[in-house]
Amino acid sequence: MPRFRPDRKKKRAPRHSHVCSACGREVAFCWHCPCGFALCQACMDENIWGMTCNWVTWTCPDCGADRSF
Ligand SMILES: [Zn+2]
C-alpha cells in the first residue's frame, strides 16, 4: 500500500497573487500593466481620479500606457 503523504504545503498557494506597486500588499487581483506596474483595487479606488479621465482606460503612472478597465 502506497504511503500517503499529507501535502501540508499545498494549502491555498497564492499562485495568482500580485504585489501592488503602490501599497506593497499582496492581493489576489491587481490592475496591471505590461511594464510591471500593478495596482490593487483599493489603490485604484483611491487614485481613480488621477488615473482615468474617461472611465474607459486608466493610465499607467510608470510608463504612461493607456490600459483599459
Ligand atoms: Zn495597493
Ligand SMILES: [Zn+2]
Ligand atoms: Zn506601465
